[in-house]
Amino acid sequence: MTNAQSGTDFSWTPSEGRAPASRRGHRTRDRILEAAVSVFEERGLVEVTMQEIGQRAGLSSGTVYKYFRDKADIFRFLLTQLRQTIRDETTIPLDDDGKLVVRPAVSRFLELYRDNVALYRVWWESLDPPNEFSDVWVEVHEGYRKGFVAAFKRGRRTGVTRPDLDVDLVAELAVLLFERPTYSRIVLGWDSEVEDDQQSAVTAALLGSGLGATVTE
Amino acid sequence: MESSLSPSDVPNGNGMRSTRQALLAAGLATFARAGYEGARVADISAEAGMTTGALYGHFDGKEALFTELFQLYGDDITRVLNDADSLEAQLVQWIEVSRTYSGALRASAGILQRRPDHAAARRRLRETCAGLMAWHLRGPLTQRDARLVARMLIDVLDQYILMESMGWKEQRRAVDVAAALHGMVLQGVYVP
Numbered sequence: 001m002t003n004a005q006s007g008t009d010f011s012w013t014p015s016e017g018r019a020p021a022s023r024r025g026h027r028t029r030d031r032i033l034e035a036a037v038s039v040f041e042e043r044g045l046v047e048v049t050m051q052e053i054g055q056r057a058g059l060s061s062g063t064v065y066k067y068f069r070d071k072a073d074i075f076r077f078l079l080t081q082l083r084q085t086i087r088d089e090t091t092i093p094l095d096d097d098g099k100l101v102v103r104p105a106v107s108r109f110l111e112l113y114r115d116n117v118a119l120y121r122v123w124w125e126s127l128d129p130p131n132e133f134s135d136v137w138v139e140v141h142e143g144y145r146k147g148f149v150a151a152f153k154r155g156r157r158t159g160v161t162r163p164d165l166d167v168d169l170v171a172e173l174a175v176l177l178f179e180r181p182t183y184s185r186i187v188l189g190w191d192s193e194v195e196d197d198q199q200s201a202v203t204a205a206l207l208g209s210g211l212g213a214t215v216t217e
Numbered sequence: 218m219e220s221s222l223s224p225s226d227v228p229n230g231n232g233m234r235s236t237r238q239a240l241l242a243a244g245l246a247t248f249a250r251a252g253y254e255g256a257r258v259a260d261i262s263a264e265a266g267m268t269t270g271a272l273y274g275h276f277d278g279k280e281a282l283f284t285e286l287f288q289l290y291g292d293d294i295t296r297v298l299n300d301a302d303s304l305e306a307q308l309v310q311w312i313e314v315s316r317t318y319s320g321a322l323r324a325s326a327g328i329l330q331r332r333p334d335h336a337a338a339r340r341r342l343r344e345t346c347a348g349l350m351a352w353h354l355r356g357p358l359t360q361r362d363a364r365l366v367a368r369m370l371i372d373v374l375d376q377y378i379l380m381e382s383m384g385w386k387e388q389r390r391a392v393d394v395a396a397a398l399h400g401m402v403l404q405g406v407y408v409p
């Protein structure tokens with residue numbers, strides 16, 4: 001949502017002797033990754049075995065082990081890619097007044113979730129107990145949060161941010177407003193009757209000028 | 218806040234009731250510390266100062282104990298949402314009750330994607346709560362929109378509480394969190 005991410009050391013590097021040595025090797029590795037995504041989407045990380053991934057790819061588990069140490073190693077590879085995509089693509093532009101342009105950002109966020117639903121499923125599933133993957137999740141979340149803090153503070157200098165806004169708290173809630181309803185809809189499959197436009201509209205209202213007069217107290 | 222770890226279906230008198238309650242409280246504490254997978258029956262029994270046999274005397278196992286905790290959470294949260302007389306009061310109550318049950322919520326998050334029966338229960342509770350919150354969001358908002366806003370507020374708070382319970386966020390006062398969220402609903406973040 002902004003580019004304020006501060007990096008950790010998390011990234012995938014092939015362990016000793018496991019880097020593809022040829023173009024054919026690269027193709028085989030891609031086949032493994034594709035198969036892994038499809039079994040992850042169906043069954044998550046915990047239940048899946050290397051053998052199943054091999055079967056799906058039409059390869060022996062021996063071949064799979066040639067490229068990846070274990071299933072977590074495969075997910076580590078995929079998450080390294082996803083994190084880069086998130087860094088490149090989840091920015092929220094500011095308009096001429098310095099206010100966040102929220103609606104297209106929500107659409108892009110939904111698209112990212114849909115394109116990577118298997119990985120998001122596994123990622124959320126892997127948050128507890130805390131581990132290297134939840135560390136990346138927290139890091140990405142923090143990156144988003146800092147971006148919102150910067151945007152609200154900038155808006156305060158130009159006089160558009162509400163003066164009474166609890167910037168730190170609202171920035172936190174703003175990230176959650178993007179993340180969790182999207183998780184509910186895309187990963188859990190809830191609210192199937194809700195349309196993207198409706199979710200975008202509510203998000204934009206809460207990160208815009210509110211629902212104001214429409215709320216009865 | 219008054220804790221309602223007092224199941225009404227307790228079979229035998231006060232001795233049973235307190236044992237059962239102690240086990241539920243121990244379950245809550247153990248789940249809060251270790252999550253669902255990390256909490257073994259032996260850990261929960263030890264937390265209660267009892268044997269695993271004592272636990273099995275009251276519950277079929279970890280799953281049954283968790284299911285009862287989640288049921289109690291659902292009962293409490295719907296009660297307070299019913300009683301609160303404004304959206305902001307509902308948000309405060311939501312946070313406070315959820316903090317009391319943060320162990321059950323951490324456990325719930327851990328199994329949500331793998332246990333369709335629990336996901337269904339959690340979704341039902343979310344719908345019930347969204348209906349109770351939408352009541353305070355009605356007006357020019359259509360019923361459908363009010364319900365969507367309510368669901369999204371619930372989602373935000375669910376994740377907020379989870380992040381606290383994972384130790385990823387320091388706890389802020391419930392009234393401050395509720396006021397910030399309520400302010401977003403009412404006024405957004407920018408001056409009109």
